[in-house]
Amino acid sequence: MAEPTAVDPRLLEILVCPLTKKALRYDREAQELISDAARLAYPVRDGIPIMLVEEARALADSEVRKS
């Protein structure tokens, strides 16, 4: 399978969680941008981050990293 298109580092530099305005973790494997503060994972489709709360996946307790 081809490598998924990664999010451009220039985007990663300025993106934050739209809900909390806190930093995001980029999970390359799952192609998700993770907001531990909001307990949400925003999907990345073909390298395009979908930063909509209604499209985000709720994180399970075990997935949340404490800062």
Place this chain on the structure above:
Amino acid sequence: MAGSDILVFDRGAVRAHRRRAAAQFAGHDFLFREVALRLVDRLADISRAFPVALDLGARGSVLAETLHGEGVRAARGIATLVEAAPVRAFAHAPLGLVADEEMLPIAPASCDLVLSNLSLHWVNDLPGALLQIRQSLKPDGLFLGAMLGGETLPELRSALAEAEEAVEGGVSPRVSPFADVRDLGGLLQRAGFALPVTDADTIRVTYADAFGLFRDLRGMGETNAVIERRRTALRRATLLRAAEIYQARFAGPDGRIPATFQVVTLTGWAPHESQQKPLRPGSAKARLADALGTTEITTGDKTGPVRPKRV
């Protein structure tokens, strides 16, 4: 939604209209291209560099292409142009993303420039959106945005109202209640922008008939998303009647009908030390009395009883 009492726009409908429009947008994007040109023109006049820019509400690359085509992208030193699109179909890698204008996913103080081409008039919480834009700017960063104003499509508004009254016996809002240009300056100020400026332009186009206008509005993704609109779609009879009224009342000698769009341009800067601002009281270096060639009366001195002025 918690915390907001009045929601004017159905944001789900706004997104659905934009999604539906994306496929044939190129055939109906004249207004976006025209306004992009005007925004880019203004940017050309501001002589400083904006290394990181954000196109908020990007419809594909309309703004990027205009910036490039006019040579302004190079002239203004825009190295990175991030495109925050309202729906997936308008976003392109590598610098595209999908975002809601009411909930910006942009880090504080990360952009030198935020541009917005005809996107903010569908926002319910405009003060909140402007505040988030200001926060996303670095100190001395610029916001330059265009949105449709309150005097947009007056012809359509009156034709639809009259047709609906005649055919259905009642009127519901079919054209958006756009913000008034006078209110927008205050909103910019409240959002913490320095040197806020708003001004309005009119763009008038003509169509063979009202159906041409309807097709364009649909193709632009700019059809009605007002929550208070009647839940049923406009009846065909009403639409036909509106087209007749539009033609009868507004057609020119050539039989074509005009459609007027009011475009309000907003400009504001994120505050910075270097910007002109009023001096602190008491910091004057010259005396007003000297300039006027008179004697100064300090505020401590009584001026005497007030006598009625002789006319």
